[in-house]
Amino acid sequence: MHALPNAASTEARLWTAVLGECTVTGLREASVSDVDQELQARLDAAYDEHGVDRSLIRACLAQSPSERLADLEAQLRFFERVRRVSEPSHDRLPSHPEDAG
Secondary structure, eight states: OOOOTTHHHHHHHHHHHHHHHHHHTTOTTOOHHHHHHHHHHHHHHHBOTTOOBHHHHHHHHHSOHHHHHHHHHHHHHHHHHHHHHHSSOOOOOOSSGGGGO
């Protein structure tokens, strides 16, 4: 098995998907080697040779530019809040309306 980032969670999801497909298609007695081969094929398709998770790229490309921008703005707001919380001064008012609640 590859030493990939988040491989354990990806592997668990793929095992669930493969076993679910075997049950749905009537292949109730799939051998472990068949499942391992299918799992390895899916992992190879999900990651490139450098360990980059291609599904994240596909998910980003599936979004419209405005959706990507909205996600980026939400991430920026999150990191601004984290930075403010980690600063020592607590007597400041929130600079963003969403931070007030």
